[in-house]
């Protein structure tokens with residue numbers, strides 16, 4: 384299924400764990416250090432460098448772009464490290480996250496409560512994923528190097544729905560289907 | 566005494582940093598290809614295909630396989646008849662890393678002051694260097710960049726001797742189960758058994774330098790590898806944790822004697838982006 388950002392409630396409600404999507408539009412990129420700064424800014428009531436309403440944050444720190452390329456390798460980083468910050472961002476209107484790996488129960492609960500979605504893209508396929516990035520610019524926290532805040536334009540960015548608003552979890556489903564008891 | 570110059574080491578490390586990040590080893594590719602034939606999950610097969618496709622793009626475009634170009638780990642076996650001239654050996658490795666990561670468009674993923682300000686060092690230094698003195702007059706350098714996602718899933722178990730072989734298996738399988746989708750499965754499970762706490766972890770890491778899936782030369786360890794692999798692949802985690810038969814491509818064990826009171830077991834998990842390149846100078 385093809386989806387576009389910003390995500391509407393109807394689109395989010397139509398997504399189910401395990402479903403594959405191709406995402407197009409603007410997405411933001413932030414990982415550990417940028418999350419810390421965003422949440423600190425929220426706490427201080429300071430203006431944020433990005434719009435959260437309906438948006439997607441991709442947990443990623445790209446490799447430097449070679450000349451003529453919009454971006455270097457650009458695959459997901461492990462999501463659980465962002466768990467402490469995520470419910471705060473979802474409460475402020477964030478609708479989607481892209482990363483890899485399992486989320487905490489608190490995040491899964493917040494996903495249901497605030498009607499959002501967690502996607503995974505293929506970890507370690509950064510060269511392949513970079514092909515779906517058409518434009519990339521640092522919009523804040525440049526001093527963080529690989530952890531700066533980016534804005535990307537993506538076209539048919541491949542991802543899989545992991546956690547949906549109905550409590551579905553594609554990781555749990557996958558293990559349930561393929562585990563062989565001892 | 567054979568002399569090896571500082572500059573030779575710098576240039577070798579520079580090249581190895583880039584090549585290890587661009588070119589996935591044939592052993593890894595073949596192992597993924599083999600997994601593809603056995604994987605039952607359609608999603609799992611798609612992911613394995615993506616991994617092969619990613620490796621092809623990285624090779625052709627000379628761009629990093631993964632945006633996480635790793636912490637630079639360097640193994641050096643220095644012949645005892647080698648004399649390093651023209652500068653500090655450790656600085657040569659660091660300078661090679663610096664140049665490789667800057668010239669090669671590799672991501673700089675190292676921060677200083679780890680538990681406080683976490684300031685990026687901007688050149689991926691300092692590398693971690695493991696030196697051994699070996700017979701002969703050669704210098705063997707292996708650069709093995711290690712991603713944070715899989716490294717974070719490492720574990721050390723100081724088991725009781727009574728836990729025995731089954732205890733070792735349980736500890737390793739449990740570590741992989743807990744890691745779930747986080748370390749980018751399919752993984753290679755490095756297992757170090759024996760020695761002391763730090764030695765066990767070093768054995769685990771060193772085991773990852775072996776060709777993927779080549780059994781240990783020690784028959785007892787080879788049998789343990791096969792048993793752990795079977796158990797790990799029954800977990801059903803599968804490629805990227807979305808379910809399937811291929812949670813691990815291989816299990817590598819390195820063991821050595823330990824203290825009468827101990828049974829140290831270290832697990833160092835390697836993602837499918839199993840990068841290492843070697844040169845003998």
Ligand code: SF4
Pocket residue numbers: 458459460506507508631632633634635711712713714715716747748749836837838
């Ligand atoms: S675990 Fe490995 S493949 Fe996954 S993001 Fe980290 S370095 Fe890349």
